[in-house]
Amino acid sequence: MKLTVWTYEGPPHVGAMRIATAMEDLHYVLHAPQGDTYADLLFTMIERRDRRPPVTYTTFQARDLGTDTAELFKIAAQEAYDRYKPTAMLVGASCTAELIQDDPGGLATTLGLPCPVLPLELPSYQKKENWGASETFYRLVRGLCGAGAPAPGAEKAERAPGRPRCNVLGAAALGFRHRDDVKEITGLLNRMGIDVAVCAPLGATPADVSRLGEADFNVVLYPEIADQAARWLEKAFGQPYTKTIPIGVGATRDFVAEVAAIADVDPAAGLDERDLRLPWWSRSVDSNYLTGKRVFIFGDATHAMAAARIAVEEMGFDLVGLGAYNREFARGVRETAERYGVEPLITDDYLEVEAAIEAARPELVLGTQMERHISKRLSVSCAVISAPVHVEDFPARYAPQMGFEGANVIFDTWVHPLVMGLEEHLLGMFREDFEFSDEAGPSHLGSHGGHATPEPGQTAQADAADDADDAPIWSEDALAELKKIPFFVRGKARRNTEKHAAEQGVAQISVDTLYDAKAQYAR
Amino acid sequence: MTSTPALVTPDSGCAPDVLRERGQREVFCGLTGIVWLHRKIQDAFFLIVGSRTCAHLMQSAAGVMIFAEPRFATAIIEERDLAGMADANEELDRVAAQVLARRPDIKTLFLVGSCPSEVIKLDLSRAAARLDAATDGVRVLSYSGSGIETTFTEGEDTCLEALVAELPEAPSEEASLLVVGALADVVEDQFMRLFDALGIGPVHFLPARTSDTLPAVGPGTRYLLAQPFLARTGAALEGRGATRISAPFPLGANGTEAWLRAAADMWGVDADLFETVIAAPRARARKALGRHHEALSGRSVFFFPDSQLEIPLARFLHEELGARLIEVGTPYLHRTHLDCELPRLPADVQLSEGQHVDRQLDRCRAARPDLTVCGLGLANPLEAEGLSTKWAIELVFTPIQGFEQAGDLAELFTRPLRRRDLLRVG
Numbered sequence: 001m002k003l004t005v006w007t008y009e010g011p012p013h014v015g016a017m018r019i020a021t022a023m024e025d026l027h028y029v030l031h032a033p034q035g036d037t038y039a040d041l042l043f044t045m046i047e048r049r050d051r052r053p054p055v056t057y058t059t060f061q062a063r064d065l066g067t068d069t070a071e072l073f074k075i076a077a078q079e080a081y082d083r084y085k086p087t088a089m090l091v092g093a094s095c096t097a098e099l100i101q102d103d104p105g106g107l108a109t110t111l112g113l114p115c116p117v118l119p120l121e122l123p124s125y126q127k128k129e130n131w132g133a134s135e136t137f138y139r140l141v142r143g144l145c146g147a148g149a150p151a152p153g154a155e156k157a158e159r160a161p162g163r164p165r166c167n168v169l170g171a172a173a174l175g176f177r178h179r180d181d182v183k184e185i186t187g188l189l190n191r192m193g194i195d196v197a198v199c200a201p202l203g204a205t206p207a208d209v210s211r212l213g214e215a216d217f218n219v220v221l222y223p224e225i226a227d228q229a230a231r232w233l234e235k236a237f238g239q240p241y242t243k244t245i246p247i248g249v250g251a252t253r254d255f256v257a258e259v260a261a262i263a264d265v266d267p268a269a270g271l272d273e274r275d276l277r278l279p280w281w282s283r284s285v286d287s288n289y290l291t292g293k294r295v296f297i298f299g300d301a302t303h304a305m306a307a308a309r310i311a312v313e314e315m316g317f318d319l320v321g322l323g324a325y326n327r328e329f330a331r332g333v334r335e336t337a338e339r340y341g342v343e344p345l346i347t348d349d350y351l352e353v354e355a356a357i358e359a360a361r362p363e364l365v366l367g368t369q370m371e372r373h374i375s376k377r378l379s380v381s382c383a384v385i386s387a388p389v390h391v392e393d394f395p396a397r398y399a400p401q402m403g404f405e406g407a408n409v410i411f412d413t414w415v416h417p418l419v420m421g422l423e424e425h426l427l428g429m430f431r432e433d434f435e436f437s438d439e440a441g442p443s444h445l446g447s448h449g450g451h452a453t454p455e456p457g458q459t460a461q462a463d464a465a466d467d468a469d470d471a472p473i474w475s476e477d478a479l480a481e482l483k484k485i486p487f488f489v490r491g492k493a494r495r496n497t498e499k500h501a502a503e504q505g506v507a508q509i510s511v512d513t514l515y516d517a518k519a520q521y522a523r
Numbered sequence: 524m525t526s527t528p529a530l531v532t533p534d535s536g537c538a539p540d541v542l543r544e545r546g547q548r549e550v551f552c553g554l555t556g557i558v559w560l561h562r563k564i565q566d567a568f569f570l571i572v573g574s575r576t577c578a579h580l581m582q583s584a585a586g587v588m589i590f591a592e593p594r595f596a597t598a599i600i601e602e603r604d605l606a607g608m609a610d611a612n613e614e615l616d617r618v619a620a621q622v623l624a625r626r627p628d629i630k631t632l633f634l635v636g637s638c639p640s641e642v643i644k645l646d647l648s649r650a651a652a653r654l655d656a657a658t659d660g661v662r663v664l665s666y667s668g669s670g671i672e673t674t675f676t677e678g679e680d681t682c683l684e685a686l687v688a689e690l691p692e693a694p695s696e697e698a699s700l701l702v703v704g705a706l707a708d709v710v711e712d713q714f715m716r717l718f719d720a721l722g723i724g725p726v727h728f729l730p731a732r733t734s735d736t737l738p739a740v741g742p743g744t745r746y747l748l749a750q751p752f753l754a755r756t757g758a759a760l761e762g763r764g765a766t767r768i769s770a771p772f773p774l775g776a777n778g779t780e781a782w783l784r785a786a787a788d789m790w791g792v793d794a795d796l797f798e799t800v801i802a803a804p805r806a807r808a809r810k811a812l813g814r815h816h817e818a819l820s821g822r823s824v825f826f827f828p829d830s831q832l833e834i835p836l837a838r839f840l841h842e843e844l845g846a847r848l849i850e851v852g853t854p855y856l857h858r859t860h861l862d863c864e865l866p867r868l869p870a871d872v873q874l875s876e877g878q879h880v881d882r883q884l885d886r887c888r889a890a891r892p893d894l895t896v897c898g899l900g901l902a903n904p905l906e907a908e909g910l911s912t913k914w915a916i917e918l919v920f921t922p923i924q925g926f927e928q929a930g931d932l933a934e935l936f937t938r939p940l941r942r943r944d945l946l947r948v949g
Binding site: 001002003004005006007009010011013014033034035036037038039040041042044045046048049050051052056057058059060061062065076079083094095096099100123124125126128 | 550574599601602614622643670671
């Protein structure tokens with residue numbers, strides 16, 4: 001058993017729902033107890049979808065366990081087919097139904113439904129949401145286009161004349177900005193003279209999925225969901241697929257180069273950067289204050305790795321932590337962490353992430369909704385870069401993460417929670433002004449930017465733990481002086497002073513120790 | 524595992540007919556009750572013994588994340604627990620110790636059963652007894668919040684049922700009043716002031732806000748239900764000798780008056796005193812309701828089953844706001860506890876118990892009600908079809924009982940209608 005306060009991922013059947021809900025004309029019959037229907041609200045409330053997810057649940061109860069839950073499943077599957085007339089069906093079990101072993105796949109077969117029925121085996125006690133989404137998409141792709149695959153060893157057919165064609169794979173329901181990423185990347189591909197044959201699962205029908213093999217290559221946007229399917233398509237149809245995730249300026253340029261090489265087209269059209277603003281915004285003098293801001297990054301592997309590259313190479317931040325919750329993709333995160341000289345944090349334990357953030361004392365956290373929660377508690381600025389998502393991660397406006405417009409959006413999103421350049425200086429100079437106090441937080445954020453940076457001596461429990469016996473003690477004067485330092489650098493000043501004091505063997509920190517440390521650590 | 528008590532008695536002649544359905548039930552499981560119970564009982568911790576699905580439900584149902592460390596968590600059962608590689612009871616002891624070490628302020632630990640823990644027959648009541656004996660200063664109890672045993676608010680019922688067993692024996696047969704069912708603290712304080720003014724007492728509330736203030740119970744105890752979903756708790760209290768005061772539920776001006784009157788009658792409160800005490804708050808409630816009467820009068824309302832609050836709420840809408848009831852669905856219809864509610868419903872209302880959500884949606888679409896009260900999974904899809912909706916869950920998470928909240932309660936129903944009239948975007 002594992003103690004869990006919050007979870008980064010739902011169970012694997014929720015991953016399957018994300019695939020089914022993204023698609024059209026597909027229905028998922030889920031053997032599940034009463035209560036598992038809560039998952040519908042993820043889609044209707046968080047994502048504001050205007051239709052119920054295409055999912056029928058058996059919602060069995062205790063009294064059914066003694067009788068015939070299998071019969072209940074057959075009734076539900078037959079009724080779902082009769083009512084919704086899908087062109088393909090998924091059948092499977094949630095965690096509780098897995099324990100009663102009714103075999104939804106076998107039961108559905110006995111019904112002889114007049115559409116393809118794909119059984120899903122999603123081990124709920126081992127696997128999680130992303131794995132469930134990936135497995136479901138893979139089963140769908142394999143089940144629906146397997147029959148059209150050329151025989152092993154057959155010559156690959158000549159490419160049809162005309163513009164190259166690709167599929168865009170991985171966008172799903174409840175994904176972080178998937179809707180807008182698909183639009184942005186489709187536009188980019190079109191400008192390069194490439195047509196998108198099928199986008200799947202988002203917006204695809206089972207019929208669309210069955211002709212995935214017809215395209216020349218695949219663009220994988222979210223490896224967490226589409227990597228497995230893309231690998232199979234490569235094997236079955238000889239379709240190469242892209243490995244670069246176009247999040248950030250550098251990555252988008254690399255992506256264009258990769259696509260141009262695969263599709264044998266001129267990359268120039270893809271590198272039209274007239275609307276790209278991040279590089280100049282980042283070089284302009286106002287952005288000087290971004291230099292060396294301490295940033296902690298945590299999310300799914302794909303978004304976390306992309307964010308690390310942007311943070312270091314495109315924003316000039318100081319990366320102080322990098323991690324991901326999906327162990328399946330940990331390798332890339334470890335490599336990225338090594339490249340940027342930080343320890344990788346691979347965990348799905350929210351408490352461990354919280355402790356790591358607290359220890360790293362970042363000025364900005366780029367994370368998921370969980371890290372937003374942690375940052376609020378620790379009074380650190382935060383921007384969301386990855387699922388798990390909340391309703392505010394589905395903005396009304398166009399806000400991709402991918403491509404050049406995505407880079408523009410990211411610049412704005414990450415800078416927004418921070419105190420602006422000159423404001424930072426004024427706050428530092430005139431701290432005694434009763435109306436212009438840093439206690440109010442960044443002026444453009446209203447009360448949401450408010451904070452209560454833990455002070456020495458009044459810190460949270462976790463702090464008390466690291467204040468070992470040999471930690472230096474702060475004198476009254478030094479404490480008062482520390483409070484004159486603006487809140488957004490106070491943590492750093494405190495940490496540097498304590499480190500300096502420890503190194504110098506100073507037992508009690510005086511005002512002088514504070515300024516000695518400042519001189520020591522001045523950049 | 525406890526079995527579901529038979530809650531349904533045969534239809535009596537006077538009440539409306541009840542449509543009983545079986546099919547997909549679009550309702551929460553009893554674990555969801557933890558969302559309010561963990562805030563209500565300030566020194567309790569709720570440890571769900573379940574799956575990743577349970578943990579995911581809790582953070583999704585909580586809607587917005589709770590920006591304080593929650594006093595609930597899930598011990599997620601893993602493959603090695605199922606395969607017998609780990610002893611489930613040892614694992615549970617380890618996780619419980621972890622919780623208590625992290626939260627030394629906790630005085631009551633609830634082990635909450637889930638669908639998977641019940642299917643694998645993990646005996647949480649034995650585990651609770653073992654842990655209770657092994658830990659000083661912490662009471663360890665267990666109850667089921669599983670979807671196979673409980674629907675949404677029934678999770679509070681099973682939780683309170685577990686607490687009833689812990690209540691001390693009342694030392695004498697002196698009459699005392701026990702108000703049963705979680706209420707917002709502000710509502711509880713208002714009721715307490717009214718009971719004081721009426722000379723009714725001693726009065727206690729279940730659940731109490733802290734573990735060291737558990738009320739005593741005995742043959743002198745008269746209990747008054749503040750919530751309509753407490754079948755098991757009521758039975759457990761009667762097992763301890765307590766007697767139920769039959770009353771409607773304290774929703775709306777009339778409902779609150781009748782609820783207080785039931786207690787006042789039991790205590791033999793003088794009619795003039797009763798009138799003096801409630802006149803002012805009742806007048807405020809009626810005035811507040813008056814502002815909403817026009818918006819709801821003659822409007823048709825359709826309730827999907829959710830919290831078992833549906834029948835008292837429908838009575839309130841019908842009686843005090845003139846709404847027209849089409850269908851009132853409830854997960855379970857507890858005729859005894861609703862004995863003062865059912866006769867007040869109009870004869871032409873369709874009551875339904877249980878659910879076949881697709882068929883119920885068909886009926887709802889055919890009726891095109893002015894307002895549909897439904898769960899979060901259905902609200903936006905129905906809005907997209909042009910039907911105004913009210914999320915049922917808000918009626919559970921908002922203080923709605925009592926005179927001072929009557930206007931707020933009405934407002935919850937009129938806001939969607941007002942908003943529909945306001946918006947000029949199609």
